[in-house]
Amino acid sequence: MKIITYSLLLGLLAFQVPHLSQTSNFTEEKPLAVTQTQKTMEAPADFYEFTMNDIDGNPVDFSSFKGKKLLIVNVASKCGYTPQYAELQELYEAYKDKLTILAFPANNFGGQEPGTNEDIKTFCTENYGVSFPIFEKISVKGVDKHPLYRWLSDKELNGWNNSEPSWNFCKYFVNEKGELVKFFPSSVKPMDEEIIKLIKS
Numbered sequence: 001m002k003i004i005t006y007s008l009l010l011g012l013l014a015f016q017v018p019h020l021s022q023t024s025n026f027t028e029e030k031p032l033a034v035t036q037t038q039k040t041m042e043a044p045a046d047f048y049e050f051t052m053n054d055i056d057g058n059p060v061d062f063s064s065f066k067g068k069k070l071l072i073v074n075v076a077s078k079c080g081y082t083p084q085y086a087e088l089q090e091l092y093e094a095y096k097d098k099l100t101i102l103a104f105p106a107n108n109f110g111g112q113e114p115g116t117n118e119d120i121k122t123f124c125t126e127n128y129g130v131s132f133p134i135f136e137k138i139s140v141k142g143v144d145k146h147p148l149y150r151w152l153s154d155k156e157l158n159g160w161n162n163s164e165p166s167w168n169f170c171k172y173f174v175n176e177k178g179e180l181v182k183f184f185p186s187s188v189k190p191m192d193e194e195i196i197k198l199i200k201s
Contacts, residue, residue, distance in 0.1 A: 043147035047178035
């Protein structure tokens, strides 16, 4: 009787172990399915086909930027480069007849943009008097990279550039025809001579 009971117990354990293993694998794979979906998000070939929400949740049609030069910047509130907000505002005020700055908060680097959209808006307004467009927080790198940044960092979409942001406050310059013409790393300040030259050209 004991031998039969012991055999039954071993049989139950043999059944339970793979069953538990399958359950565990299923749980672990769920986020992978989500990130794979995010990874395959499509970016339009034409820059002006984008529509994105601003920091207040209002949709902004990028076709409204036709005829304007654009400086696109991934921003963060707790970064060593955060004081560049002041120069970005200075640049915008000096050349807003020709240039629009589009700021995209992102928490991809060092967790330096942890706040909500409301927190970010308050920070930018109270500390730097920002008046150029700020958009909802997005991801600018990795499997969940927003389609806009997929466009900016994929030469098959933008024509020549594969550089994605390496840190906060990287800059992409788009001309008045919606063409990406230059990438600047974080260390290049907004009032840099090369940026000014592109605006004036």
